[in-house]
Amino acid sequence: MKICLINNLYDPYTKGGAETVVKATADGLVKNGHTVMIITAGRKDETIEQDIKIYRIRAWNFFSFFDIDKKPAFLRLVWWFFNIFNLSVVKKVERILQQEHPDLVHTHNLSGLSFLLPRSIKKLKIKHIHTLHDIQLVYPSGQLIYDQEKNFINTFFLRVWYEKLVRTLFNSPQIIISPSQWLLDFYLKKNFFTHSQKELVLNPSTQIFDGQLRLPKIKVDEFNFLYVGRVEEYKGIMLLIQAFKKISMSDKKVFLHIAGTGREMKKAHSLAAESENIFFYGQLERERLTDLYGQAQVLILPTLTYENAPTVIVEAFSRGLPVIASNLGGIIELVQEDKTGFLFKPGDIEGLVKTMLNVLDNDNLNNLSQNCWQRAKKHNLDMYIKRLEEIYLS
8 A cells, every 4th residue: 555644744853742653653554565655844845765755845934834933923823824825835745646646645733734735635536544643723833721721812813713714624534533532522522524534543652562561760769750842831841840849858869850852941951950950861862762761760741731642651651651740631541540650730839749759659650660561552553553554444
């Protein structure tokens, strides 16, 4: 089968879990004998010939999608208008699809390309499957902050207009895949994808299962918390640093390791300056990040925004790491209280401190690690690819 995957970013350009899923999907499909091609954003038009053919497309706009985080809000607003109706991208993608004749197109995140693509794929009479990753089809930023659901920005007429427009443009691809029931329900309540076949498929783990569980290293006098993700206010990183600074142990050294980068790095460093037990690593290569997972005892995801099915949680489970996370969105489908981790109210710094202290005194972490590892098996990449193949043929 010849399969075209479309996502705004592709390796080595990675911002979040969607890119990880797309890369794993492409590699898994090739391993199973399929021909795979990628269409993604680029700073220039280029075609890279390899086992997986990659078409990078330069989207005409006021600035590149790669630079959007560096631009002020009013420029991003103008950029979004042209992003939705980007005809230059549509024409380029149509030429590629007419040249390649794929059996199906599997789209993921389309911001930075064009929201006209679903209609274009339908016009070409190619089977279209779309995987949801976030709430960006309703909220342009992809972020809905807890306890700010009804603020001015989220109820502003332009945001409401955007939702209606995108719902119309996307219409109903033949099949919609969601990694969490929460995300699927979110869109169904807003009358998206009314005529699409809906499938719930758990995101895959890129960790390799070899049949053995590696328990976190529990040291008598040392405990390591780990954060992996964007260093941004909405991810709760400032909350985490503040909570960590409130923890003091007389008989155990406690460390916080932060892997990732973002716009708030300077602020995070400043907030952590007084603590000698907080370490920043920036963006890490896979091998080094795997080592960091191996050194930690617990992963913390203190997000303040509604998340779908964070890849980082599944990655932690693959290493047998329990997770402390905000009780928000699709996270509760992954983190079960006192089984695979612990939940706290989003934004509640005292609740996070209490949870962290309870974990430090928890003698049941090895059992939780077993549970996490068993849960991670459900996200096995081979099982994921097999399920996709079934959906592709349906």
